[in-house]
Amino acid sequence: MSSRRSRQSSSSGSSRIxxxxxxxxxxxxxxxxxxxxxxxxxxxxxxxxxxxxTCSYIRNLHREVDxxxxxxxxxxxxxxxxxxxxxxxRSLIQQ
Amino acid sequence: xxxxxxxIITSSSSPPLRTRFALRFLKNLMKIKKSTPLxxxxxLPSSSSLEIRRRTQLIKLAAYSSMARAVGSRRVWSRAxxxxxxxxxxxxxxxxxxxxxxxxxxxxxxxxKRSKTVTKRFAAKKxxxxxxxxxxxxxxxxxxxxxSMDLCGLLEETAHFVQCLETQVRVMRSxxxxxx
Numbered sequence: 001m002s003s004r005r006s007r008q009s010s011s012s013g014s015s016r017i018x019x020x021x022x023x024x025x026x027x028x029x030x031x032x033x034x035x036x037x038x039x040x041x042x043x044x045x046x047x048x049x050x051x052x053x054t055c056s057y058i059r060n061l062h063r064e065v066d067x068x069x070x071x072x073x074x075x076x077x078x079x080x081x082x083x084x085x086x087x088x089x090r091s092l093i094q095q
Numbered sequence: 096x097x098x099x100x101x102x103i104i105t106s107s108s109s110p111p112l113r114t115r116f117a118l119r120f121l122k123n124l125m126k127i128k129k130s131t132p133l134x135x136x137x138x139l140p141s142s143s144s145l146e147i148r149r150r151t152q153l154i155k156l157a158a159y160s161s162m163a164r165a166v167g168s169r170r171v172w173s174r175a176x177x178x179x180x181x182x183x184x185x186x187x188x189x190x191x192x193x194x195x196x197x198x199x200x201x202x203x204x205x206x207x208k209r210s211k212t213v214t215k216r217f218a219a220k221k222x223x224x225x226x227x228x229x230x231x232x233x234x235x236x237x238x239x240x241x242x243s244m245d246l247c248g249l250l251e252e253t254a255h256f257v258q259c260l261e262t263q264v265r266v267m268r269s270x271x272x273x274x275x
Binding site for chain 2: 021022025026028029032048051052054055057058059061062064065066068069070071072073074075076077079089090092
């Protein structure tokens, strides 16, 4: 950890030593992003674009979690706690 | 023989992440279901919508904490998230669960809708001051524990974090589809 140069020490652009590391990590990150994955050719996407897309993707995922939580909350209010399905789920959990 | 047996033992004692997460999350869901009693039929519909909203917050917290615990302390972001969520829980008791929930969720970088323009302006200003990669600040805010990481570590953590978030969404969606 101490061998890695911190961001503050290299004020002009990315640090020279870990440039390849950063490129490799960013390309690894790019594979998770659904938009970039299929469309672009691998060399043409800039690092800042990848970071932006990552941020917006994370925010989208948070929003999906919100929606799903709300949906689950609605569903929880309708299911019966003593139904056979609940018993099945409970037995699966206790395993 | 011993090597294969060891393999079998380790593979059976550490199920995949989505299974660990799903089990924890379902346990928490059942707990939430039991502890938040439904309103009686005579109660007003507005109170039940408040109940639903409160339960939504609880479910959301349960989802993130289940995921963080399923990952364990192997990752910086999961450790940071566990700490922040448990600190939030300590602040609020049952009566003020919404306050503690909001403070816990704020640490995930989630902003309310009305402050979107304010955060955009602030982010733009920060972008002018920020050196190497302006998006890094934003990413640091979104990934728990990101402020203390350098760029390389942050990118690694982000990749794992995104993977886990996707798993979380997938499991939640399949649970929501399966429930009658």
